[in-house]
Amino acid sequence: xxxxxxxxxxxxxxxxxxxxxxxxxxxxxxxxxxxxxxxxxxxxxxxxxxxxxxxxxxxxxxxxxxxxxxxxxxxxxxxxxxxxxxxxxxxxxxxxxxxxxxxxxxxxxxxx
Amino acid sequence: xxxxxxxxxxxxxxxxxxxxxxxxxxxxxxxxxxxxxxxxxxxxxxxxxxxxxxxxxxxxxxxxxxxxxxxxxxxxxxxxxxxxxxxxxxxxxxxxxxxxxxxxxxxxxxxxxxx
Numbered sequence: 001x002x003x004x005x006x007x008x009x010x011x012x013x014x015x016x017x018x019x020x021x022x023x024x025x026x027x028x029x030x031x032x033x034x035x036x037x038x039x040x041x042x043x044x045x046x047x048x049x050x051x052x053x054x055x056x057x058x059x060x061x062x063x064x065x066x067x068x069x070x071x072x073x074x075x076x077x078x079x080x081x082x083x084x085x086x087x088x089x090x091x092x093x094x095x096x097x098x099x100x101x102x103x104x105x106x107x108x109x110x111x112x
Numbered sequence: 113x114x115x116x117x118x119x120x121x122x123x124x125x126x127x128x129x130x131x132x133x134x135x136x137x138x139x140x141x142x143x144x145x146x147x148x149x150x151x152x153x154x155x156x157x158x159x160x161x162x163x164x165x166x167x168x169x170x171x172x173x174x175x176x177x178x179x180x181x182x183x184x185x186x187x188x189x190x191x192x193x194x195x196x197x198x199x200x201x202x203x204x205x206x207x208x209x210x211x212x213x214x215x216x217x218x219x220x221x222x223x224x225x226x227x
Contacts, residue, residue: 034215043202043218098162102155
């Protein structure tokens, strides 16, 4: 497979623990944020999104938190499983331009 | 629904050759985008479109052209391939309205090598 995540920061967690992946964004005009999961050899897969007028949104085993004051986004994964091992990207939608810009990504490694 | 379909899956080009990467979606999505992903890196936006007949440049547009004559198709043209364009190319689409829960849907990618 392709070397996705080869040079990206890595978060290592034990199976069953909670994972927190962080992302800093730079554009104060961003109005919408998305977290994606990318497994080796595949395209990014949508996980969860949040509008800029929200602070928190929950999905199945995942929670996204948005702190606009410090331009910070986080993805929390509860009870991390081996299948969660992948590279995770945050992306921001630039208001008025409708284009999605991706962050650098974090590799999540889940150990038994 | 097939989702977002990219062809070809793999391609090797010689420096200076031109080619078109195809992208088609059958979800009636208004928005479509092209990204490139270099080994071990994130995704960078090349060009994007918010509807048929409308395109705009992303972060790294040089060396690429796009057109959007139909809602379904968004081809990416490499004008004169260079080794620096060796990458994995992803096409993505989403509905035009910003309905929560509708992130971009990505294709499986085209792996391009320029020698």
